[in-house]
Amino acid sequence: MKRAMIAAAALLAAPAFAGEPDDGQTLEVEGEKFVIQATAPDHMENVDTVYSGWIFRTTETQDLQLDDFDNPSFIFVDQAEDLWNAVDGSEGKACADCHDDVADFAGLKTSLPRVENGELVTMTNLVNECRTERMGAEAWKYSGGQMSAMTALIAHQSRGMAMNVPIDGDAAPFWEAGKEIYYTRVGQLDMACSNCHEDNYSNMIRADHLSQGQTNGFPLYRLKNAKINTTHGRFKGCMSNIRATPYKEGSPEFKALELYVASRGQGLSVETPAVRN
Ligand code: HEC
């Protein structure tokens, strides 16, 4: 495995942590075994194995994900179930009026974002399309509370299923654009996503233990802000941390990046709603 040290090496220290990638940990939630490490897909030239971010968390944080009763995400997932049944908009409809059961969305998270009519479409876009086109309701804010909860509820229906997003055909140009962003250094610290999440995963950065920056657990609960966080929200935070001007949530750049990053998690189980620090 090729793992170059980076310019900002001073920020990083050798690993000294409980959760190391190769110690044979297993993740089982509600009697279901999850794939938390998998052979990297062929398109990943510099990495042999992909790892769930769960592995890199402290035991205390990991434990919160083991039992749905302890997992604080479920407060929000429950709120989304109420939203699912709530009538909204000029057509007087609730999600539940047209979609029999939210469980019918099993598998959707594993294959998103996807291309429709030449555009890259995220789960958030799909939900808002129903709201604006089919319910006559206002779009929800891209990473707002209602949308984060609803996308967590929908993605949760795929829990335990393997990430498997299509990246060829129509999706290829978007995937290439996302890859380009992933490897481009930006911001005052002049760093790319890859410098942390590919070159230095499992190293410490200040007080935090770097993972591969996978998205199989999203939307997920963060202890830091005590709410559900979206992938685009997380991308934004990482860009701000390297003092770059982040792209906007829902922007074409972040959607392409979401596709590319999802493809780096090929084979990992969906953990939604995961818990992170
Ligand atoms: C008036 C009927 C109607 C309402 C109300 C409605 N939808 Fe839809 N929804 C559809 C139709 C039709 C489709 C496209 C066909 C399909 O995939 O089922 C769709 C597609 C979707 C998809 C994409 C499914 C896929 O597999 O591609 C999601 C996710 C979704 N809706 C979520 C919601 C949510 C969440 C709400 C409530 C906020 C909602 N919908 C309200 C009719 C509706």
Ligand code: HEC
């Ligand atoms: C300076 C280092 C650094 C850079 C550069 C960076 N991140 Fe992160 N990122 C972190 C840290 C620290 C965390 C929290 C610990 C962890 O999971 O790695 C994190 C977490 C994440 C997570 C959450 C993983 C999980 O399992 O919860 C994702 C996704 C992510 N980053 C994506 C990105 C993307 C995409 C980029 C490029 C736009 C990027 N990061 C750039 C440091 C960085």
